[in-house]
Amino acid sequence: MPDLLMDRAKFQSYLRHKLPEAEKLTVTGIKKFPRGSSRETWFIECEGITPSRRKLVVRRDFLSGSVCPLPLRTEYEIYRRLGPSPVPVAEALWYEDGLDDEREFFVREHIDGTWDVPGFQNPNPEYDDVRIAVSKEHLRKMALVHTCDWEALGFGEIMPVPPSPETAALTLVDTIVAKLEEIKLESHVLVTEAAEWLRDHAPKTTPRISLCKGTNGLGEEVFRGGEIVAMCDWELACLGDPTYDFAQLQAFLPEIGSQWGLTQGLEYYEEISGIHIEPGTIDYYRVVNALHGAMFTQNAARLIADGDKLARLCWGATQVNLQFRVILAKACGLLPAKAASAS
Amino acid sequence: MRPRTDEVLDSVTSTLDEYIVPDLSDPYAKTMATAISGLLRHVTLRLQAEGQAFYDDLLELRAVLTSIVGLLDPAVVTGADDLAKEIRAVLDKEYRTSREYPTLISLADEATEFNHVLDKADRFLLSAKTTLAEDERYQPVRDQIRGYATHQLGREMSWAFDVVISPGQERAESR
Numbered sequence: 001m002p003d004l005l006m007d008r009a010k011f012q013s014y015l016r017h018k019l020p021e022a023e024k025l026t027v028t029g030i031k032k033f034p035r036g037s038s039r040e041t042w043f044i045e046c047e048g049i050t051p052s053r054r055k056l057v058v059r060r061d062f063l064s065g066s067v068c069p070l071p072l073r074t075e076y077e078i079y080r081r082l083g084p085s086p087v088p089v090a091e092a093l094w095y096e097d098g099l100d101d102e103r104e105f106f107v108r109e110h111i112d113g114t115w116d117v118p119g120f121q122n123p124n125p126e127y128d129d130v131r132i133a134v135s136k137e138h139l140r141k142m143a144l145v146h147t148c149d150w151e152a153l154g155f156g157e158i159m160p161v162p163p164s165p166e167t168a169a170l171t172l173v174d175t176i177v178a179k180l181e182e183i184k185l186e187s188h189v190l191v192t193e194a195a196e197w198l199r200d201h202a203p204k205t206t207p208r209i210s211l212c213k214g215t216n217g218l219g220e221e222v223f224r225g226g227e228i229v230a231m232c233d234w235e236l237a238c239l240g241d242p243t244y245d246f247a248q249l250q251a252f253l254p255e256i257g258s259q260w261g262l263t264q265g266l267e268y269y270e271e272i273s274g275i276h277i278e279p280g281t282i283d284y285y286r287v288v289n290a291l292h293g294a295m296f297t298q299n300a301a302r303l304i305a306d307g308d309k310l311a312r313l314c315w316g317a318t319q320v321n322l323q324f325r326v327i328l329a330k331a332c333g334l335l336p337a338k339a340a341s342a343s
Numbered sequence: 344m345r346p347r348t349d350e351v352l353d354s355v356t357s358t359l360d361e362y363i364v365p366d367l368s369d370p371y372a373k374t375m376a377t378a379i380s381g382l383l384r385h386v387t388l389r390l391q392a393e394g395q396a397f398y399d400d401l402l403e404l405r406a407v408l409t410s411i412v413g414l415l416d417p418a419v420v421t422g423a424d425d426l427a428k429e430i431r432a433v434l435d436k437e438y439r440t441s442r443e444y445p446t447l448i449s450l451a452d453e454a455t456e457f458n459h460v461l462d463k464a465d466r467f468l469l470s471a472k473t474t475l476a477e478d479e480r481y482q483p484v485r486d487q488i489r490g491y492a493t494h495q496l497g498r499e500m501s502w503a504f505d506v507v508i509s510p511g512q513e514r515a516e517s518r
Contacts, residue, residue: 126498187458187461187463188462188492189458189461189462189492190492190495191435192462192466193488193489196469311379315381315382318382318385322503328448329492334489334493334496335493
């Protein structure tokens, strides 16, 4: 099958057609990002075009599909609909589904910056202030996500909307279980038991229905000059309880003695957002995460069964899937809470 | 034939770890090679343990499904008859002839069918809880299902392996 992204001249011709104002556009580089287990990411470098378009990013599914439960089109729509909001995201430029014999893809701008804030991971106490500053900046941006007007931005058109804040958890669990049914490669009665546990233990009070990002924190946001200039990886985004995001927060709420930690972070977050998060509910959503994880790693197994050969998919479908099922087993009492993990 | 399959795998893994991985400079190639090394060890462990695990799974699955059939009374709950028929079809099916060796692949396929009908039955029992819970056999059968889930997970954990790939490696160039 021809591949537009493997043919620089062809892709250049395509871009010139798509951007008629850039008749002198030259594609100087097309590079595939070698990592990433859910979709393909390509970096395009151009000359002869406005500076903001000199670096572009193309996202598309693997030939066999995507591990990610969120359709490619929905990922594009998230970027597009957040464009007018205060949430910092790369600008979504266009979605392409009209080329014969080519996979669908979307194009967005490339944002300069780094995921790795200097000093954040240095355990020396002289970097505690850096850690707290990063943590607060991240919480400020998460507050923007959780308080954005998702209805006005049209997110109800692309994601399931919980009937009420109190049913947010149930809606999410049902959505994940429905996706597992769609994948249907193998059944684990453990997953059914865990889903039942999650339904029985769903939080009775929920602050509100917010746009939730899903994966967030270290490695997921682009920093420049101490500020998050782009929030990336929306693959587990949904409408629901913002507590869901705190359960997926990676590293950006470090415990620093009595100076900073979960308690202080949640207080700060509540000051800036007006949203109260119950720490106990974060544990509940960690179990929901594990159900999510069991689902998309099962999707990795589906891609292998359908003919994909990437070894990383096997890693996800075996070891990572097992780790998520152990978490689920501990949550619903099938394993003691202190049982060995699957590694 | 020597070397045995597990010996071949072991030598491939060692050669990869000793001679190839240390000379890789590209971070992604290193990540992939680490995953492959782990997967090779995983396959070796499965070769040793998975056959017995499937035997144990299937024995336990037969017992659990037989108990479930005993609980399904069409006079008590709608749909019980259809489910019972589906379970009996799985239990009665011949998965291989007496001359066919039970390969890991054929055992995996057999276990997949058993687990699928068990999961379906578990959902049925959960949905019919208010009707069936009065039957004194209901909770022991539910406990038997949960017991199987625990034992099956424990058997799988015997071939778990550890591959560490940091989120930093994932995201270094993605933005």
